[in-house]
Amino acid sequence: MSPPLTLYGESTWVSPWVFHAMTALEEKRLAYEFELVPLPIPADEKARLAERALLGKVPVLVHGDLWFTESLAISEYLAETFRSPDHPRLFPADLAERARARQVMSYLRTDLMALREARPTTSVFGRPVTAMMSAKARDQADELVSLASRLLAGKPTLFATWSIADADLALALMRLVKNGDSVPAEVRAYAEAQWARPSLRVYLDRAAAAAVAT
Ligand SMILES: N[C@@H](CCC(=O)N[C@@H](CS)C(=O)NCC(=O)O)C(=O)O
Known part of the structure; x- marks a missing residue:
């Protein structure tokens, strides 16, 4: 056991x-x-x-x-x-897709610092921020959206089946969606569909409750 x-x-x-x-x-x-x-x-x-x-x-x-x-x-x-x-x-079975999933997750952890500062997770789970993004944060947001659009190309998940990279990408995109920043409709729909997935909801519901309580 x-x-x-x-x-x-x-x-x-x-x-x-x-x-x-x-x-x-x-x-x-x-x-x-x-x-x-x-x-x-x-x-x-x-x-x-x-x-x-x-x-x-x-x-x-x-x-x-x-x-x-x-x-x-x-x-x-x-x-x-x-x-x-x-x-x-949690990860794609196909090796090329798995490499791509790791590429996306590594990028989301080591890049996008200006965007993460301008659109912190407190603004995803709680009150949106009103401040304009810096030019650097805007460039990073554009790069993120472009990466998502290219990889998704209208699909409901990044790869043939759901992977944990979808959860990470959805959270990164929600930094924009929840703050009213412009995101193409199909990328927004992808992020919102991911947001409804039961495995993500467990953390998200607790985060939403904590945000309301503060
Ligand atoms: N690279 C780590 C980041 C972990 C991390 O930075 N955690 C923060 C919370 S978001 C933390 O524990 N900070 C407490 C501290 O550094 O004292 C991961 O992917 O898990």
Whole structure:
């Protein structure tokens, strides 16, 4: 029998990386405990997490004696531990599509800093921002939308079947949609359809409730 799973997330419900890890667990239909830590993480809690998980950040996945951080490491571990066909897939079966999915997810984690600053996740889950985007943020938004349009080309998912890259791309696009920035209709429809997917809703509903409460 597999040891129990625990996911550490943040009590403010604003982390795209916890969203990714929780969506992966939900998509795999795994039972797990959920532990909340405040953000910023208090020094003593950060040290406690870092002692076990190497880094004092969330998300942290605990599986038996293994504690580790990094959202992509978590989804890849879940994909490789709880394999298809016994569990739904998180990554495309096709190697070329899987490479493309990793390309998109890596881009979303390491790029778009100006856009992420101008359109933070607080404005996705809670109150929209009214400030104009800087020229750099606008350029990054244009690049993001162009990438989405080219990859989607009217399809409902990036690849032949849903993958965890769809969840990440939808969240990135929602930085624009939720703030009233211009997004082509078919890209917006894709992001909104992803937003309704049950595995994403688990984090999103908690984030929406937390936003209303603050
Ligand atoms: N690259 C990491 C990013 C994790 C991260 O930056 N988490 C933030 C919350 S969004 C955090 O734990 N910050 C607390 C801190 O740095 O003290 C991932 O993909 O999981």
